[in-house]
Amino acid sequence: MSTPAVAIIYTSNGPVETALSALHHTLPVPIGTQVLAETVCSPINPSDVRQVTGANPFKQKATTKLGTDHPVTVGGNEGLFRVLQVGKDSPLKAGDLCIPRVPGLGTWRTHILCDQTDLVCVPSSLTVEQAATIGVNPLTAYQLLTQFVDLQKGNWVLQNGGNSAVGKLITQMARIMGVNTISVVREREDFESVAEELRDLGATQVITDTQNQDLTFSVAEWIGNSSVRIAFNCVGGTSASALVKKLSQGGTLVTYGALNGADLVIPFATPEFVFKGIVATGYWLTANIMRDPELKIKTLEKVYRYYQQGLLKAPSFSKARCSFEDFAHCYQ
Template sequence: MHLPKLPATPGNEFVGEVLKTGKNVSNISPGDHVIAARPGIGTWRSHLITSHTLLEKVSKSLPIQFAATLLVNPCTAYRMLQDFVELKVGDTLIQNAANSAVGQMVIQLAKYKGVKTINIIRDREDFRKVQNLLEDLGANIVLSDKQIRLPREKAGIIQKFGKAKLALNAVGGKSVSDMSSYLETKGVVVTYGAMSREPNVIPAGKLIFMDHRYVGYWNTRWLEENGGSSEYKKMIEGISRMVVDERIVGPVMEEFKLESFKEAIERYFTPYTNQKQIYIL
């Protein structure tokens, strides 16, 4: 966990406009739009003086709301599809928390790569509404956390889409076991969250007989190690280009003034919310 020394200004993500640069800065100019190259800058503020090495220029054609949220969710989805399994056209992945901001981005990036997605969301009153949202983004199939456990349902999905090479876990608990039953031999489960606050349930048979691999991904560490690198720039430019070309879209967002931070935080912790909260200064 990344804990700053107190007192500290919170916030990892932002997009801002450069007002002035030092005489030795050549890669960024006044008027440019910039985001953080690394986490921990402290972005809940109206103005910031910092080193140009901690900033990355982004296209002015990129929607402001998406640019403000580019650093974490889109990059998490991008890296998990890029770094753990070589996914090819026609391959399949499975994910839980598919309606989250990361989940929505996974669906779109996978579709762009020609990869099929099996998507799990919690059983809920507005299930059909969320299902339609994710299918409009390109989800091949959307199932509840109850449906995914039905033997007949599972047999039909595997027959239609094949077994998955990759599973993306943001929930933990029994959901990990449920997804692992859809994985092929030597499949990989990547855990990047623990929304259930329960330990991952990993069947011993999947380790012994299926040779499944269980790994983790923490976007903060990746950015600390790679922020500003050529791979980082390639990722930011690639995602930005897809957004500008309208190949992918960001999640639905709710805008709040910074002085309404308590209301924004309460909304963030509201169950079954499909929106991302952002501050507008």
């Protein structure tokens, strides 16, 4: 028996209001190693929207398997599926909860028919929110903290975008690892309440970007004999340069985003680079997963443990309910 399904698709890049449409189709009974699953939750991450507009360098694969005569792409990278039916050669079983194994699977849909290797099962002990959002921001935070330097207890980490979902996850995971954090957030009227929230999550210190960029503002007293081994930059421009200036000898600047759209301004050929041996590099989760899908599984296992031990709060997000005929506002 075939299953009626709806997917939010695009055929070419453009603004979400015009590029996206709803495709009603039917999915056949799974055969061989195939799996038919229903969607439990499909988040909209800003990077998903950039895929639709074409601003993200990663291109999702288009397909004619949904019955169209031209290739279409299903939007979305994150999501939680519940297995309904499996082919006779699939090790999965009805009721299993799964997330996409690799980027670009397309999660903005009511149902999916795919090969079992496209999915990875997640523990049923996770909440829907934890499971549906585990594949991007928590993995990013964990890999940023573990992939570049061998952080030791008592070391310091510095980050801008401290109030972002990734920033809050970095803060929480650093606390679990015994690593101190200085989170930089934008100037705001409610700075104290944001700082309080971040300190509750584990931030050791919270400063404004004005303090970050003030050359007379020093973090030396906080750091003492320890060191700022790594700085995470998701903002760009002079906010990033200011992070470099606070790094200790041999420190590393990792850029993973560009929220203010400004080019990276790194004080090259100044003492920060010449005498301190600063390293500047970039990070992209998608490239990591494409290069080494097993690394995703290993990272997921670390994050499951943090959730299961009650050590980590899932990123907060806003919920939107909309019909397939009126979904565009969900993506804005």
